[in-house]
């Protein structure tokens with residue numbers, strides 16, 4: 001009888017905890033996808049546009065982009081980031097390794113571009129967690145771009 005009463009007390013304590021902490025017995029909502037957090041393809045296109053302005057103003061890397069077809073770069077980088085973030089896009093640009101092969105890109109240049117991408121995401125109110133997730137998704141491309 002005593003054991004029964006104890007169990008009953010524990011049961012009501014649990015019910016009370018669930019009610020007061022807002023704990024849900026149903027499964028939690030899945031995390032918003034990175035693609036959604038970036039604002040879908042339109043949001044990513046805005047980020048890439050702002051990135052382009054930052055590149056033009058950045059003495060560390062703007063020389064490398066002289067003569068670049070801006071429209072093509074914008075479309076291809078937007079598709080690439082859209083695909084990498086889980087969006088319904090397919091990158092149809094050139095092979096990353098071949099494309100960056102003759103540029104002898106330094107770590108300083110790579111970091112400069114990354115810095116500008118972070119700034120462009122900031123300008124578009126992308127939450128810090130989502131910024132980091134996109135940067136993480138770009139890590140596998142590093143050896144191709146740096147040609148290691």
Ligand code: HEM
Nearest residue numbers: 061064065068069072073076077080093094105109110113
């Ligand atoms: C996170 C790092 C980077 C990513 C994800 C990236 C990605 C890309 C993409 C998707 C394109 C367009 C490909 C195409 O149009 O076929 C591109 C082109 C280009 N990238 Fe990168 N890139 C990165 C870093 C860099 C760095 C650090 C530099 C030099 C400072 C650089 C220089 C260029 C140039 C000059 C082009 C245009 C080439 C042309 O149109 O002839 N990239 N990159």
